[in-house]
Amino acid sequence: MQTLIPSPSSPSPGGKEPKFQNPNPTSSPSPSPASIRLWRPSAQRNLRNQWSKLLSHRQRWASASSDGRSHATSIVNAHLSHRYMPDMDVGVLSGMSDIKQRAQEKLARRQEHYQVKLLSSYKDMVGVVAQMVNASRSMRCFLKGSMNSPIVQFGSQPEDGNDTGDGGGVPVFSFLSILYFESLAQELAQMFVQELTLKVYLTAWLVEVNINIYRVDQIFTMIGEEMNVNLS
Numbered sequence: 001m002q003t004l005i006p007s008p009s010s011p012s013p014g015g016k017e018p019k020f021q022n023p024n025p026t027s028s029p030s031p032s033p034a035s036i037r038l039w040r041p042s043a044q045r046n047l048r049n050q051w052s053k054l055l056s057h058r059q060r061w062a063s064a065s066s067d068g069r070s071h072a073t074s075i076v077n078a079h080l081s082h083r084y085m086p087d088m089d090v091g092v093l094s095g096m097s098d099i100k101q102r103a104q105e106k107l108a109r110r111q112e113h114y115q116v117k118l119l120s121s122y123k124d125m126v127g128v129v130a131q132m133v134n135a136s137r138s139m140r141c142f143l144k145g146s147m148n149s150p151i152v153q154f155g156s157q158p159e160d161g162n163d164t165g166d167g168g169g170v171p172v173f174s175f176l177s178i179l180y181f182e183s184l185a186q187e188l189a190q191m192f193v194q195e196l197t198l199k200v201y202l203t204a205w206l207v208e209v210n211i212n213i214y215r216v217d218q219i220f221t222m223i224g225e226e227m228n229v230n231l232s
Helices: 033-087 091-095 099-136 178-198 202-206 213-227
Strands: 142-144 151-155
Touching: 033 099, 033 142, 033 178, 033 202, 033 213, 099 178, 178 213
Parallel strands: none
Antiparallel strands: 142 151
16 A cells, blocks of 8 residues: 655755745746736635645545545454454353354454555545645746746746746745745645655554644634735
């Protein structure tokens, strides 16, 4: 049940509070005011779309994780019942021939049934995490055409090698730059990537040790307030 998941390319900000001035030496040269006026609406729309996707992915993770936890519990219960069946007191049924053997066979089939279901939940979570990582890497917005005379068209890849897709580090909404939105998205995705690596271990389904629910809620609340949308 081993599946490879790409990990976010940059480290998380470690839960630090946002700094509203976010100069970055790797930002692209400051575009003209006219370019910013063209860039900002599309950049805002893209960020809303990507964070809406992240919220949806988080909800899908919660559903798949809950299902997987239930299946894991059923596997453990069936395994323990199967293991201790030879010593179990079955009362009046003890007079039936091969009753314990048939019960063990039934419990073995139950284990296999829930193992298949657990694998399905895990695969769903792999897909969710892969999409989280993809969304965290899709925060930037690139102009088409030169920075001096851009056209109103945006793409996922830069046409100009000097355009890093961050609008020169200017705030996209009120305070935060593309780079900060990106770092928060990558911090979020990294938690789920790390948690996923523990899920071939059956006992890891009982609790999510790598996901700081308070921090996850804090990130979505912060981004929702910045974009003036509800991300809950």
